[in-house]
Amino acid sequence: MKSTSENFIRRLQKQKEDALEFIIDTYLPLIKGITNKVLSPLGNEGLVDECVNDVFLSIWDNADKFRGDSTDFKKWICAIAKYKSIDYYRRATKRMEVSSENMDMNAEMSVEEELIRAEDKTELITLINQLEPLDRDIFLMKFFLGYKTADISRKTGLSITAIDNRLFRGKKKLFKEAKNLGAGGYVL
Helix, strand or coil: CCCCCCCHHHHHHCCCHHHHHHHHHHHHHHHHHHHHHHHHHHCCHHHHHHHHHHHHHHHHHHHHHCCCCHHHHHHHHHHHHHHHHHHHHHHHHHHHHHHHHHHHHHCCCCHHHHHHHHHHHHHHHHHHHCCCHHHHHHHHHHHHCCCCHHHHHHHHCCCHHHHHHHHHHHHHHHHHHHHHHCCCCCCC
16 A cells, blocks of 8 residues: 555554655655755755754654644644754754864963963852852753753743842842952852
């Protein structure tokens, strides 16, 4: 039996390869267009192709979770393509940031500058350790681990407004404590 526009969803859910071939033939331009729109600013065609392949793999792996008709299926795969593309974009830009930071740090830094940087980090950690445990965790998640406020909110059970208020008050406290240490107001 061959996949058609009437039976391809059922066949895909039964892990029939001809259903995947049908989906690739039918939806490749759409998927490629979505991923290309998100990833084209990076200028890496190989990344677009890798993402497209990952989208189809995800469709294959999660087909049993899909419920609906062909219209819903089109929306579902568009959502998968969009979010996979965003994930790829974030990973690629994060890699570019890390590599550029490494280049900046490797640029001729004197021993004195390295010692000052190490001392500043030690003072900052000392200051953050003076915060209440919850505030300290929020600061670490936000500024050291790079979490978004919404993610911190989910992890801590606090509202986004409460997180923002704690960050604001914490920065104020750190600024005041830094002045007391003679650090000159080291603020995140």
